[in-house]
Amino acid sequence: MITRDQLEQLFAVLYPLGGGIAPAGIPGAQLVAAAQLLQGPGKLALRRPAPVPRWLWGVLVECVHNHPPLGHNSRARRSIWYTRAHSDARARDDHHSALSSERTMGNPGRGAGGGWRVDYTAVGHVTADVLADGSRQAGGGAFYSALQAARLGLSTRIITRGVAAEIESLLEPYRSELELELEVLPGTRTTVLETFGQGAQRTQRLLSWAGPIGESVDVDTAILHLAPVARETGPRWRGHAGFVGLTPQGLVRAWASEGTPVTRVPLQEQLLPRRFDAIVISEQERESCAVLIDSPGPVLAVTAAARATTLRLGDGERRTVAVPAIGALRDDLGAGDVFAAAFFVALREGRPAEAAASFANAAAAIRIEGLGASAIGSRAQIDARTSGPE
Numbered sequence: 001m002i003t004r005d006q007l008e009q010l011f012a013v014l015y016p017l018g019g020g021i022a023p024a025g026i027p028g029a030q031l032v033a034a035a036q037l038l039q040g041p042g043k044l045a046l047r048r049p050a051p052v053p054r055w056l057w058g059v060l061v062e063c064v065h066n067h068p069p070l071g072h073n074s075r076a077r078r079s080i081w082y083t084r085a086h087s088d089a090r091a092r093d094d095h096h097s098a099l100s101s102e103r104t105m106g107n108p109g110r111g112a113g114g115g116w117r118v119d120y121t122a123v124g125h126v127t128a129d130v131l132a133d134g135s136r137q138a139g140g141g142a143f144y145s146a147l148q149a150a151r152l153g154l155s156t157r158i159i160t161r162g163v164a165a166e167i168e169s170l171l172e173p174y175r176s177e178l179e180l181e182l183e184v185l186p187g188t189r190t191t192v193l194e195t196f197g198q199g200a201q202r203t204q205r206l207l208s209w210a211g212p213i214g215e216s217v218d219v220d221t222a223i224l225h226l227a228p229v230a231r232e233t234g235p236r237w238r239g240h241a242g243f244v245g246l247t248p249q250g251l252v253r254a255w256a257s258e259g260t261p262v263t264r265v266p267l268q269e270q271l272l273p274r275r276f277d278a279i280v281i282s283e284q285e286r287e288s289c290a291v292l293i294d295s296p297g298p299v300l301a302v303t304a305a306a307r308a309t310t311l312r313l314g315d316g317e318r319r320t321v322a323v324p325a326i327g328a329l330r331d332d333l334g335a336g337d338v339f340a341a342a343f344f345v346a347l348r349e350g351r352p353a354e355a356a357a358s359f360a361n362a363a364a365a366i367r368i369e370g371l372g373a374s375a376i377g378s379r380a381q382i383d384a385r386t387s388g389p390e
Contacts, residue, residue: 116242117220118181119154120345122146123237124227124250125191125210126160126167126182129333132196137372138170139193141227141247144334144373145341148363149223150180152345152379157181159217161232162190162210174373187211191230193262195333204262206230206255223348226273227337229253230262235273245344246276247337252288264288278347280340299353301343303336303364305329309357321357324365324385331375332368338376339364362386 122142129139142158150156157180160167164184171182192207215234224241226233228250251272254265267289279300281289292300293312300312306329308320342363346356362385366377377385 116222116240118157119221120146120149120223120225120341121157121159121219121221121241122149122225122227122341123159123213123217123219123233125213125229125232126158126162126170127191127193127229128166128170130192130194130207136170138174139195139334140191140229141249141334141337141340142225142229143171144337144376145225145227145247146180147174147373148338148341148367148376149225149345151376152342152382154223154345155181157183157221159183159185159213159219160210161185161187161213163187166190185213185216191232193229205260206258206262208258223344225341225344226276227340230255231271233273235271237273243278243344243348244273244276245278245280245340245347246273247280247340248272248289248292249281249285249336252285267291278344280336280343282336299347301339301353301357301360303339305332305335305368309339309361311353311357313353319354321354321361323361326365327369329368331371334373334376335364335367338367342382359383359386 122145124142125140126138126143127140128136130136140160142160146156146158160183162184164186167184167190168182171180174180187210189208189210191210194205194207196203209230210232213232213234215236215238217234217237217239219237219239219241221240222242223245224237224243225245225247227247230250230253232250248267248271252264252267253262255262264285265288269291277298279292279298281292281300281302283302283304286293286302293302296316297314299314302310302312304310306323306326308322311319311321313319339360341360343356343360346359347353351359359382363377363382365385366381367375369375
């Protein structure tokens, strides 16, 4: 989406080039044609009356990339929504990305210099959470984890499914502050969860389901976080990811029909992704995820609210990492997703597992001391609360 001010700047640049764009009611097809003209072979012969702002080139590139030839409508296929901050981020040189530098962990499928399109990609349903008082707010592991990653300073992308306008409206409050790109695969409904209680006492009902995301996912990302809430993610994807994190909570959820309570069932191994480098589960998911805990594999963290986090390291050794003192537990919805995002980022940055868990515990502690997603902390806040081995 482009703001009115951005459209005015776009008009000021494109109109003198003969794009045929009228000041009012700018047709989308003509906008695309002008963008294609600017990006085409003849662009060097064009004379622009003023320098094109860097964010504007990001908008033009997005237009060309996501629109098919004139006369077709790509919006029926998927919706792309992004912030101005994201346009600025796309204009930066690839080697400026924090997670694409040679100072981080290895990048499978990439050269040492990195070159990822985005730092952090979360895949899963962005949900409309209906709370006990009837209010609705954005939810889902993909939302909470992406928001935490963005507040750590990473360029962030969410791939989800649902009704684009509804999801965009749910995320609108966070649009101005983030380097966030939202890709909405089309659906007739958005996933809606009715939520009561906190922690081990939390109960949920699935009021509607947006449908599977499956394997229709293209990524080019330093960190890929598979964050299902209701069995929507598939075991494969297209493209490249330097690090893959999994929060399998949605793979162990089941419901008899829409409107019925959500229950937990044992994890089916065929639902697991083809690759993952770290796993985060909650203590309530221990029994359902026993196949992950009991088998050797990548580092696994089990969160337990205000109690110590348990780590299962790659060699099978167990460690515990203390949670910083919490003043008051006000709201823990999404705290596990916040932990996961901070944990995956810290591991990707090269921190040992215990130090990464300490950083993630601090992030979760900050989240549960406040109300809603606005309580998710910044990197500076988390660093100030981090305790344990470094």
